[in-house]
Amino acid sequence: MFGTCDHPSCSRSSDRKRGLVNVSRWIIAILVVVPLGMIPLLAQTNQKEQASQQPAKKTVQTASSDRGQQVFEQNCSRCHNPPEGFSPRISGTVALHMRVRANLSDSDYKALLHFLNP
Amino acid sequence: MMRITFATGLALLAARGIAQDVPLLSGGVAFFHSTQAGSTSYMPIIEPLLAAPIGSQLLIESRAALIESFFPAGNGQSGYDHLHFIGLTYLQGDFLASPHLTVVAGSFLLPFNTYNERLSPVWIGNFQDGPTIANLGTLSTGTGLGGMLRGSAISSDKYSIDYATWFSARSGNEQFNSERSAGGRVSLYAPGSRVEAGLSYDRLLQGTRENFYGAHLWWEPKDTAFRLRSEFARGHHAQGYWIEADYRTQAFGGADSWSGRFEPVFRMQQTFRRDTVVSDGLPLVNTQRADFGLDYNLPHNTRILTSYSRLFASTGNENIWETGIVYRFLFPAWKERSNIAPPLQSFSEPR
Numbered sequence: 001m002f003g004t005c006d007h008p009s010c011s012r013s014s015d016r017k018r019g020l021v022n023v024s025r026w027i028i029a030i031l032v033v034v035p036l037g038m039i040p041l042l043a044q045t046n047q048k049e050q051a052s053q054q055p056a057k058k059t060v061q062t063a064s065s066d067r068g069q070q071v072f073e074q075n076c077s078r079c080h081n082p083p084e085g086f087s088p089r090i091s092g093t094v095a096l097h098m099r100v101r102a103n104l105s106d107s108d109y110k111a112l113l114h115f116l117n118p
Numbered sequence: 119m120m121r122i123t124f125a126t127g128l129a130l131l132a133a134r135g136i137a138q139d140v141p142l143l144s145g146g147v148a149f150f151h152s153t154q155a156g157s158t159s160y161m162p163i164i165e166p167l168l169a170a171p172i173g174s175q176l177l178i179e180s181r182a183a184l185i186e187s188f189f190p191a192g193n194g195q196s197g198y199d200h201l202h203f204i205g206l207t208y209l210q211g212d213f214l215a216s217p218h219l220t221v222v223a224g225s226f227l228l229p230f231n232t233y234n235e236r237l238s239p240v241w242i243g244n245f246q247d248g249p250t251i252a253n254l255g256t257l258s259t260g261t262g263l264g265g266m267l268r269g270s271a272i273s274s275d276k277y278s279i280d281y282a283t284w285f286s287a288r289s290g291n292e293q294f295n296s297e298r299s300a301g302g303r304v305s306l307y308a309p310g311s312r313v314e315a316g317l318s319y320d321r322l323l324q325g326t327r328e329n330f331y332g333a334h335l336w337w338e339p340k341d342t343a344f345r346l347r348s349e350f351a352r353g354h355h356a357q358g359y360w361i362e363a364d365y366r367t368q369a370f371g372g373a374d375s376w377s378g379r380f381e382p383v384f385r386m387q388q389t390f391r392r393d394t395v396v397s398d399g400l401p402l403v404n405t406q407r408a409d410f411g412l413d414y415n416l417p418h419n420t421r422i423l424t425s426y427s428r429l430f431a432s433t434g435n436e437n438i439w440e441t442g443i444v445y446r447f448l449f450p451a452w453k454e455r456s457n458i459a460p461p462l463q464s465f466s467e468p469r
Contacts, residue, residue: 074309078338078345080242083419086448092138094448096177097169099214101235103280103305105273106217117138 068115075102075112091117141170141451145181146241150423150442155434159189165207165240168451180209181239206293208261222266222284225294229268229282229303230255230318231332231349241446244383245411245425249360251389253399254351255301255320255330262286263296278307288324298324303332312338318351326397328354343368343378356400358389366415383411383425406430419446 076082076098086094095113098104104112145166152159164184171177185203192199210224227235234256237243253260266284273279283302289295301320307313318332330353337346343366350359362385370377389405396402411425420443427438 070309074307074312078314078336079236080239081415081419081421083446083448084417086142087140087450089138089140089450089454090142090448093140093142093169093171093177096139096171097142097179100177100179100212100220100222100268103220103268103270103282105270105278108270108273113138 068111068113071104071108071112072115075104075108088117139171139174141168142448143168143451144446144448146239146444146446148240148442148444150246151440152246153437153439155436155438157190159187161185161187163240167239170451175214177212177214178210179212181207183207209294216269218271219267219269222268223264225261225263225296226266226284228256228260228262228286228301228320229266229284230301230320230330231303231351232316232334232336232347233349234260237347241419241421241444244362244364244381244413244423245385245409246423246440246442249349249362249385249387250400250405250407251349251351251358251360251387254353254356254358255318255332257297257299257320257322257330258399259295259297261294261296262299263289263291263294276308276310278309280305280307297322301330305334310340312340326354328397330354343373353392353398353400355393355395356389356391356398358387358400360385360387362386364411364413379415381413381415383409383413385409385411401431401433403432419448420444421446 072082092113095109095116098112099109143166145164148161148163148165150161150163152161162185165181166184167179167181169177169179183203183205186200187202188198188200190199191197206225208225208227210222210226213221213223215221227238229235233248233252238248238252238260262284264284264286266282268282269280271279271281281302281304283300285300286296286298288298299320299322301318303316303318305314305316314334314336316334318330318334320330322328322330330351332349332351334347334349336348338344344363345365346361346363348359348361351357362383364381364383366373366378366381368378372378385408387407387409389400391400391402391404394402407427407429409425409427411423413424414422416422423440423442423444425438425440427440429436429438
């Protein structure tokens with residue numbers, strides 16, 4: 001009862017079915033492989049996004065430090081050699097002393113303070 | 119290179135959450151040798167500086183000098199004699215009244231030209247001795263006892279203007295000797311070209327009233343280690359100028375390389391007497407002096423200063439040879455309080 005059909009239409013339908021199966025297999029494969037392949041791509045994208053965000057933060061920080069360094073070079077090291085280093089506990093006192101001695105503006109004083117103790 | 123090293127050093131030292139306003143002790147320790155016209159003298163110096171903030175708006179600062187001077191006994195006697203001096207150079211309180219105004223009270227360095235305030239500390243000067251005209255306008259003591267208003271009047275990316283104006287009372291106190299006087303200084307600084315120009319004026323308000331006028335010009339080309347500083351001062355009886363240039367090469371491994379630590383210095387100065395009344399500390403006759411120096415900046419904030427000077431005057435020309443070593447120190451006034459509990463056994467130790 002359920003023998004093979006030799007009719008040409010049957011053979012065409014079976015070919016169609018085989019073709020549909022093949023297509024569905026390809027679709028499944030694509031649906032599985034593509035997301036799997038997307039994982040590293042997405043990860044890379046996230047890294048890039050994070051990386052692009054991190055330099056932005058660094059740029060802000062660096063700009064502030066650069067301003068402080070500029071203040072230091074233009075006001076402090078014009079008169080004396082920079083000390084090789086000192087305790088961060090006195091960085092505020094050093095900046096305050098320089099503010100009075102070099103007549104620093106308020107913004108320059110804050111930039112210098114940030115430079116001495118970022 | 120030097121700047122990067124300094125910034126890196128500071129970044130390594132810096133830490134968040136640490137009190138930054140601990141009083142500091144700074145200053146210099148130096149040993150100087152000088153041979154002038156065949157006479158040799160030795161001079162050890164200690165110049166400590168204390169800066170102590172009280173709150174965020176008040177700063178107390180003071181500098182002292184401890185000097186021992188050894189010089190030939192003279193009068194046909196062999197051997198050496200010595201003198202010592204201990205005294206406060208200044209002691210002042212600074213109140214930050216506004217972003218543009220700082221009120222200073224106490225004994226303060228007179229802001230006439232630049233040398234007295236900026237270059238006179240022993241750890242800063244490129245030469246052992248100051249310029250000949252250093253006494254002109256600083257009223258023999260270099261300090262005033264009274265009040266001063268100072269600050270940054272205008273500050274922008276292109277230029278800034280700062281000012282200082284003061285009044286000093288007469289004082290015969292040994293530590294706070296001063297003359298009754300008043301004066302001021304205004305400076306214009308252009309950060310782009312690194313040029314600073316300023317004018318100073320003060321007037322002696324006791325005895326014979328005298329006016330003193332000063333002008334200074336500094337130039338430090340950007341991205342170079344070349345510095346040019348100069349001053350002119352004119353008093354009632356004399357006037358003069360000095361111009362000083364120094365340079366540290368960064369061509370061979372940066373400023374912290376062995377070659378970059380050398381610092382050739384040259385200073386030219388002249389004084390001109392306007393009359394024969396000597397009341398300002400300047401020489402009796404016109405003088406010309408050329409100073410050739412070679413400093414070496416050792417690690418650990420230590421400098422070796424050497425110089426040869428030739429003094430030309432109608433009273434006789436002289437050679438001056440000077441050598442010295444200076445160490446600059448800078449640290450908190452007290453140790454950091456430890457938050458770690460001491461070990462139990464320490465409680466059982468007898469006191």
